[in-house]
Amino acid sequence: MRPIWYFVGLILSIMGAIIELNGIYLLFYPSADKKVLSYLHPDIWWGGVMIIMGIIFILRNKDVKIL
């Protein structure tokens, strides 16, 4: 059985990628609904953090199997 950390990595990577791609899209086609601090583009860097964390979890556990 794969360890839970592998699945944590998968879901963080998938969700992070969706947020990241959407953030890049909003960078070029900004939404009319401006949020406070939107100029910081939190979706881009937060999505990036999630992808990096997710990949670390996946790589560290890709070959691990528990009984």
Next chain:
Amino acid sequence: MSAIGLSFVDWLIIAVYFGFVIGIGFYLKKFTKNENDFFLAGRKNSSWVAGLAFLSANLGALEILGMTGNTFKYGMFVAHFYWIGAIPAMLFLGIYMMPFYYSGRIKSVPGYLKLRFDERTRVLNGIAFAIMTLLVSGINLYAMALVLHTFFGWSWHVSMWASALTVAVYVTLSGLMSAIFTEIIQFFLIWFGLFLVSVLGLIELGGIHQIMAKIPASFNTLWSTSGNPSQNGMMITWGGIALGLGFVLSFGYWTTDFLVVQRAFSAKDLRSARFAPIIASFFKMAIPFIVILAGLIALVLANDPKTGFHLLSDSGHINYDSAFPLLIARYYPVGLVGLGVTALLAGFMAGQAGNVSAFNTVWTYDIYKSIINKNASEAHLLWMGRVATIVGIIISLGTAYWAMSFPSIMDYMQAIFSWVNAPLFATMLLGMFVVWITPAGAFWGLITGMVSSILMYLAVKFSWISLSLITLSSPASDMAANFWRAWWAWLICFVVTIVISLFTKKKPKEELVGLVKGLTKENLNENVAFFKRPEFLALISLIILILLNIYFW
């Protein structure tokens, strides 16, 4: 009241989460071969998995919304729930109580009561716990639908049925194992989905010192205004915090509530089981940096009309639970809103799964096998666990609809914990540390404690007695009443158990080996370096707790 709209990308993230947890249920089913796998996740989890699940079982969305709202209402005092109101009890469980629980190879907390005392005490606690679990589970479901309906405009029925069915699918397929998997995923989603609110709030308001400077003294301290209840937002004295919350409610919940303790039971060995609550204590101490900080940020924003931030209100009453969703709406762009909502949904569903997986174990072992079918085979018990899961979800849905038509039962939720857990902690404490406590003493002490707690609640609710008689001070908040009632229920159970034990028949000592201090192997750390011992990690946790309390004194 305005709903927060979701875009396609937000819905996509929510759909990924639902697909993921159902997929995990199917993936784990092939590894769920016997009752041990279903009820105890095969007892093969590491201390990290058991520890994070131990913490996450308690980290529901209702708690996040409620505690953020409570911070808005009461100020920094709410941090006591995470620090003195949790950490000492978690460390005590890991260091002192876990060896008694784990050594008996029991499957539930009522199972310990059977070994230490007798069948009737086990059944009494099993029934009380099962009722409490289903009530809490149903009320949680109702609260989730209420939040989703209020803030996102979702249908009550779709919200409740969709989440209940999802939980039913993955818990029925693989029991505690899938509940633990989803709890750990929820832990990460809550941090990644909600912590960003605090980060952005700190950036907007200029840092923690700026936030503290804009909050009145009665709201930004932990202890310095606890000498006089009229000087702090929670209207409570330090005695109520220390005895009611720090001792009885906290120890009652973290050391005896099977919902959380079951996660530690799933550890692969005693050493991992002891580490589980100690590891969890570090993350528990960090949660205020999400919920308390968000509550303080909301408070500062609401006090400044220029920010345009104000909580929602229902018929003139401020809806404190709206603080967190409104902060999400303030800061999060499309995509991140979906992540924030998913974190809340995950919190609700993991809480639901936690309650149901604890219920199916207690029902199967402590009620069904104990009273109804004593000779049930392993395969039959596994089948019964799955049936109990589905029935538990259906009853939870019934409770949720009941709560919908009778919203005041929400008020009873906090009180329910002090009815069941507070007296149980006295029984457990005496049972584990005093050899001469008898089965009759435990049974009658537990009944007296539970009944007295309920009576105190009703007496104040219907004005039969003054609230100040319970809280020993005036004015007092509902929260103060909960703390003090728990203390008195514990004390009554403690005294009655001792007095009756003095006059009733004791159990032979040979039947108590491994269950009571003095009759159990003491040295659990032979040949282990001091820095690898649970006690060393617990000491570090305790030092951090003390430093946090001094810093925010």
